[in-house]
Amino acid sequence: MNTYALITGASKGIGRSIAMLLAKKGYPVLLVARAEDELKALAQEITALYKVQANWLAVDLSTNDAAQKVRQWSTENSYPVSILVNNAGYGIWGNFESVDINGQLNMICLNINALIKLTHLFISELKQQPQAYILNVCSTAAYQAVPTLAVYSATKAFVLSFSRALRYELKDSTVSVSCLSPGPTDTGFAHRAGLDALADLAAKFNMQPAEVAALGLKGMFNKKAEIIPGFLNKLSVGAARHLPKALIEKIGGDLYKSK
Structure with missing residues (x-):
C-alpha cells in the first residue's frame, strides 16, 4: 500500500494491537508515543513479521507543539496518511478536589487537545485519499458522568460528541469517522489511573487489547459511527442511555468510590 496508518499511543495496549493488525493487513504504519524504546522494538517486530514499513516518533502528545511535530515529521518524510487512529490518552482517579490539578489539565491536553x-x-490530506478513516478511541465512560473519574469521563464525552459531529460534516467526503468505546481492557489503564484497589474486580471483566482492536478496526472499515466492543459494555451503555442519570451516577460513584 502507498499510504500509511498513523497510530498514537502505539507503544502498548490497544494502540499497539491496532498497529499490529493494520500492519498485518499490509498498511505501513507510523507509530507515535512517548516510549522510544518500546516504539523501536515494536517497529522492528512489525517489519520482521509483516514485511511492511514501520516508522516511529517518540513525542509527548500532551505538549503544545507535539501535534505539529507529528505533522511535520510525516510531511518531511513523505508519509501520506489514509488512516488516523487517535488512541493516546489516560485517566486519573480520585475526587476532583483532591487530585493534582496539573495532572488533570495534562490529561485534558492529551485526551482532547492532541486529538483535535x-x-x-491531517484532515486535508485525508480528504485527498480515495478512501480514508479516522478512528478516535474513546471509552464507555463517555456515555455517563463518572464520579471520581469526573474529568476523564468528561474528556471522553467530548471525544464522542466531536467524532459524531465531524462524521456528519465529512459525510459527503472520502473520510469516514468512527469512535471506538471500550470498557475495561487489560492495558494497564487502571494502574496508571490509580485504580489498583479495583484491579481484581476489573480483571473479571477485562477484554484483551487485541480483541478490542480487531473489533474496532472491523467497525472502522465498515464505517460505523460508534463501536462498543463486548456484550457487557453494550449493556452498560444501553443502561446509561435509558436509566435515570442520577441512578447511573450513583452506581458509578459506588463502584469507583474514593476514600
Whole structure:
C-alpha cells in the first residue's frame, strides 16, 4: 500500500494491537508515543513479521507543539496518511478536589487537545485519499458522568460528541469517522489511573487489547459511527442511555468510590 496508518499511543495496549493488525493487513504504519524504546522494538517486530514499513516518533502528545511535530515529521518524510487512529490518552482517579490539578489539565491536553490538533492538521490530506478513516478511541465512560473519574469521563464525552459531529460534516467526503468505546481492557489503564484497589474486580471483566482492536478496526472499515466492543459494555451503555442519570451516577460513584 502507498499510504500509511498513523497510530498514537502505539507503544502498548490497544494502540499497539491496532498497529499490529493494520500492519498485518499490509498498511505501513507510523507509530507515535512517548516510549522510544518500546516504539523501536515494536517497529522492528512489525517489519520482521509483516514485511511492511514501520516508522516511529517518540513525542509527548500532551505538549503544545507535539501535534505539529507529528505533522511535520510525516510531511518531511513523505508519509501520506489514509488512516488516523487517535488512541493516546489516560485517566486519573480520585475526587476532583483532591487530585493534582496539573495532572488533570495534562490529561485534558492529551485526551482532547492532541486529538483535535492532529485531526485538524491531517484532515486535508485525508480528504485527498480515495478512501480514508479516522478512528478516535474513546471509552464507555463517555456515555455517563463518572464520579471520581469526573474529568476523564468528561474528556471522553467530548471525544464522542466531536467524532459524531465531524462524521456528519465529512459525510459527503472520502473520510469516514468512527469512535471506538471500550470498557475495561487489560492495558494497564487502571494502574496508571490509580485504580489498583479495583484491579481484581476489573480483571473479571477485562477484554484483551487485541480483541478490542480487531473489533474496532472491523467497525472502522465498515464505517460505523460508534463501536462498543463486548456484550457487557453494550449493556452498560444501553443502561446509561435509558436509566435515570442520577441512578447511573450513583452506581458509578459506588463502584469507583474514593476514600
